[in-house]
Amino acid sequence: MALDLLSATVAATYSLTPRVRQLVLEVDGHTFTHTPGQHVSVRYESDQDGVVYRPYSPVNGPGTDRLVLAVKQYDGGTCSVWLHERTVGDTISVMPPSGNLHLRDPARDAAFLATGTGLTPMMAMLEQYLAEDSGHAVLLYGERSPADLMYRPTLDRLSASHPNLTVEYVLSDTSWNGRTGYVQDHLDSALGSLDAPHAYICGVPQMVVDTQSALRDAGLPDDHIFSEGWEQGAVSN
Structure with missing residues (x-):
């Protein structure tokens, strides 16, 4: 069964820290309805690694066509290095948000x-x-x-x-x-x-x-x- 991938365009990118880059991704015509805390999986493919998926949690909440990701580049990394090399206008494939990390009771300490x-x-x-x-x-x-x-x-x-x-x-x-x-x-x-x-x-x-x-x-x-x-x-x- 084919994975339910979304095609996102890099709308902005800049350095947050010496090793972390923020990417703003847009999916035209799509509204994200995820629960804050969940992650998306970014699809990455290379001759060496084949197709892999890496999880990244959006910094922003739902309700727009945007995902804001903060990606740390690791020594010897693959997907993180590739993401750091993306520029405005590039396309990145992502799976819709999912995951178990989210608020259970916002009224509780x-x-x-x-x-x-x-x-x-x-x-x-x-x-x-x-x-x-x-x-x-x-x-x-x-x-x-x-x-x-x-x-x-x-x-x-x-x-x-x-x-x-x-x-x-x-x-x-x-x-x-x-x-x-x-x-x-x-x-x-x-x-x-x-x-x-x-x-x-x-x-x-x-x-x-x-x-x-x-x-x-x-x-x-x-x-x-x-x-x-x-x-x-x-x-x-």
Whole structure:
């Protein structure tokens, strides 16, 4: 059975950080109706790798013909390198959004826990959460250095304009004056301000698995912890 692919045109592209490029994709005549937090799969084909699909979570919410993706280029990467080379007018094939990461209860306190481009689904989920304006949320966002932080001006503006949102950056750069180490090292202080929160996690598989374990150790029940759901298998393999 043929995959239900959409043909998207690159409308804009620019660097967010030294290793992350934002791409704005448009699908003429199509309106995206996904749930914030879900991902699209980008189709990539090369002589070496054949046809592969890689997941990327839109930063923006539904309701338009646009997808805004933030793509980190990895050393030895294939699809990420190819996406970084795209220019305005190029065509990219994507599968419609899907996935298990989305808000379960926007009225409940929430902890958003992300590293790297795991921040991308959180941006769309935060927009939805803050539109409800009923609970308190904490975002812990981990990266290497201040230069690697994506969307920092946007996050700082959101935290300044929404008293119910606290944003904390956790960097592995030890010269940083703020929180350092790993996101999961700072869960106690983050969860302490929340009332029976839901926790949403996105990042590399090991980070997700370690954070899930730390949340359980902190007393959060399994039915309050959400991720894409495939990370344990990725770590085990």
